[in-house]
Amino acid sequence: MPLVLGLDASTQSFSALVIDTERGAIVADASVNFGQRLPEYNAPSGYIPDGPAGEVHANPLMWLDALELLLEDLCGLCDLSQIAAISGAGQQHGSVYLNGKWVDRVSMLDANGKLSEQLAQCLARKTSPIWMDTSTGAECAEIAAAVGGNEVVCAKSGSVAIERFTGPQIRRFYKTDPGAYARTERIHLVSSFICSVLCGADAPLDTGDGAGMNLLNVATWNWDVALLEATAPGLKDKLPPVVPGATEVGYLSDFFAEKYGMPAGIPITVFTGDNPSSLVGMGASQPGKVVVSLGTSDTFFAAMPGIVTDPAGCGHVFGNPLGGPMSLQCFINGSLAREEVKGRFGYDWARFTEALESTPAGNEGKLMLPFFRPEISPRLDWIQPVLAGGEAFENWQEPAAAIRACVEGQFINLKQRSAWMQLAPEVIFLTGGASKNDAIAQLAADVFQTKIQRLAVSGSVALGAAMRAANSTLGLDITSLENTFCQPEADSEIRPLASTETYASLDARFAELVTR
Numbered sequence: 227m228p229l230v231l232g233l234d235a236s237t238q239s240f241s242a243l244v245i246d247t248e249r250g251a252i253v254a255d256a257s258v259n260f261g262q263r264l265p266e267y268n269a270p271s272g273y274i275p276d277g278p279a280g281e282v283h284a285n286p287l288m289w290l291d292a293l294e295l296l297l298e299d300l301c302g303l304c305d306l307s308q309i310a311a312i313s314g315a316g317q318q319h320g321s322v323y324l325n326g327k328w329v330d331r332v333s334m335l336d337a338n339g340k341l342s343e344q345l346a347q348c349l350a351r352k353t354s355p356i357w358m359d360t361s362t363g364a365e366c367a368e369i370a371a372a373v374g375g376n377e378v379v380c381a382k383s384g385s386v387a388i389e390r391f392t393g394p395q396i397r398r399f400y401k402t403d404p405g406a407y408a409r410t411e412r413i414h415l416v417s418s419f420i421c422s423v424l425c426g427a428d429a430p431l432d433t434g435d436g437a438g439m440n441l442l443n444v445a446t447w448n449w450d451v452a453l454l455e456a457t458a459p460g461l462k463d464k465l466p467p468v469v470p471g472a473t474e475v476g477y478l479s480d481f482f483a484e485k486y487g488m489p490a491g492i493p494i495t496v497f498t499g500d501n502p503s504s505l506v507g508m509g510a511s512q513p514g515k516v517v518v519s520l521g522t523s524d525t526f527f528a529a530m531p532g533i534v535t536d537p538a539g540c541g542h543v544f545g546n547p548l549g550g551p552m553s554l555q556c557f558i559n560g561s562l563a564r565e566e567v568k569g570r571f572g573y574d575w576a577r578f579t580e581a582l583e584s585t586p587a588g589n590e591g592k593l594m595l596p597f598f599r600p601e602i603s604p605r606l607d608w609i610q611p612v613l614a615g616g617e618a619f620e621n622w623q624e625p626a627a628a629i630r631a632c633v634e635g636q637f638i639n640l641k642q643r644s645a646w647m648q649l650a651p652e653v654i655f656l657t658g659g660a661s662k663n664d665a666i667a668q669l670a671a672d673v674f675q676t677k678i679q680r681l682a683v684s685g686s687v688a689l690g691a692a693m694r695a696a697n698s699t700l701g702l703d704i705t706s707l708e709n710t711f712c713q714p715e716a717d718s719e720i721r722p723l724a725s726t727e728t729y730a731s732l733d734a735r736f737a738e739l740v741t742r
């Protein structure tokens with residue numbers, strides 16, 4: 227009974243799925259929410275609130291404590307001694323800065339102590355900037371200027387210079403704390419950091435997550451010398467190697483065998499970003515399927531036959547962990563914006579859902595540009611949304627209409643910003659924490675005028691990781707893994723109920739208001 231472990235180190239939680247590939251079953255599904263289980267880190271939504279000047283950081287030691295809590299939880303749910311292969315994924319773009327002690331310390335982990343205690347001394351920077359950070363506008367401009375403009379950055383890296391991407395973040399660190407930058411010997415992504423800890427050795431990163439750095443050349447899938455030089459001195463030596471997503475990069479360290487009863491030495495497949503991993507877990511790693519993920523961020527992505535870049539400069543090309551490129555558009559005002567509106571009226575999800583169900587598609591013309599924090603797609607520095615549709619609505623006196631307007635605004639924006647991919651899917655596959663909400667899924671169907679389908683197994687990021695590990699270590703074919711684990715949820719296809727005209731004028735007004 228070979229079991230396979232897939233890990234998902236996302237923004238608000240660290241989750242895992244254990245799959246039994248012979249029985250075609252999920253044998254364990256667990257999640258550690260950072261805010262709830264590790265309140266001592268003061269990060270209720272997984273990041274340290276109120277950072278200055280657009281900074282959004284998280285404590286990497288919190289991720290390590292969460293990993294240990296997760297493995298403890300899993301011990302009670304399945305027999306970890308049967309795990310034969312592991313892979314995982316992390317929230318994209320976030321970076322961990324490690325000093326000269328790192329390589330030794332990570333190889334000498336003592337099962338009598340905690341990971342966080344033993345690795346704290348390896349941090350050259352106490353906290354990690356994550357994908358929500360918008361503090362690097364100046365650094366983006368400097369990098370673009372140094373290589374000949376954003377067209378060049380985009381042609382090389384698949385994206386223009388983007389504030390949350392790791393290269394601009396590294397440049398800001400180098401400029402604001404050059405001493406600590408000089409003491410940094412290794413910079414990992416969240417994904418490759420966790421992978422290294424499991425391996426007990428410094429691990430490479432993959433082309434899926436590596437492409438979210440403005441440092442990787444998407445034509446060669448290797449570091450781009452001009453981008454490295456434009457970012458910070460001596461950077462090449464501080465970065466791990468890049469490998470394709472199907473590569474085994476190490477073996478499970480004794481620490482995890484002694485402490486959690488997992489078999490020492492089982493192969494670990496390179497980790498990837500949460501979105502590339504979800505592409506695999508949704509059974510969408512071949513071009514043809516479009517996925518919308520409603521997690522902390524909302525994302526719209528698809529495997530692509532070739533590289534296509536966004537003329538508006540907001541979209542991205544990442545590596546598909548199973549080969550070739552994928553396109554992605556990311557929206558920062560996702561679940562946290564929905565939660566903000568919900569919280570404003572003191573509602574729970576049930577009342578939020580009732581509000582969606584009690585209001586008509588098109589919201590009688592009441593519209594929200596739902597940008598509660600600086601948006602990535604389109605790039606806007608707003609810190610509050612814009613409401614249009616009469617005085618009472620604009621003064622937040624109509625809770626149900628405000629809730630509908632928020633979610634409709636989100637999907638209208640998703641649709642407009644992803645048009646550059648020129649995909650006209652017959653079905654959109656929906657995943658992420660908010661996708662289980664039927665009223666939200668119905669609204670997606672109405673706005674996109676497309677059928678919506680969810681999969682029977684939720685947790686597509688961790689599932690994708692487990693599938694990649696099963697593929698590279700156990701030699702199982704991806705198509706047969708998809709046939710087993712990526713089946714649609716029974717009777718769950720959601721068809722558009724609103725007419726095609728319903729959103730035509732809202733669409734046009736939304737576009738006009740965004741430009742204004």
Ligand code: ADP
Pocket residue numbers: 236237238239520521522523561562564565575658659660661662663666
């Ligand atoms: P991430 O992987 O980015 O940490 P998830 O995909 O786990 O995030 O999604 C978590 C989010 O799902 C929560 O922040 C919450 O807003 C949202 N969520 C959970 N349940 C519901 C629900 N019933 N309706 C709408 N949104 C929900």
Ligand code: XUL
Pocket residue numbers: 236237316317318319357390438499500501521522523524525554556
């Ligand atoms: C993608 C992005 C987010 C994070 C967190 O570019 O920034 O989706 O990966 O989920």
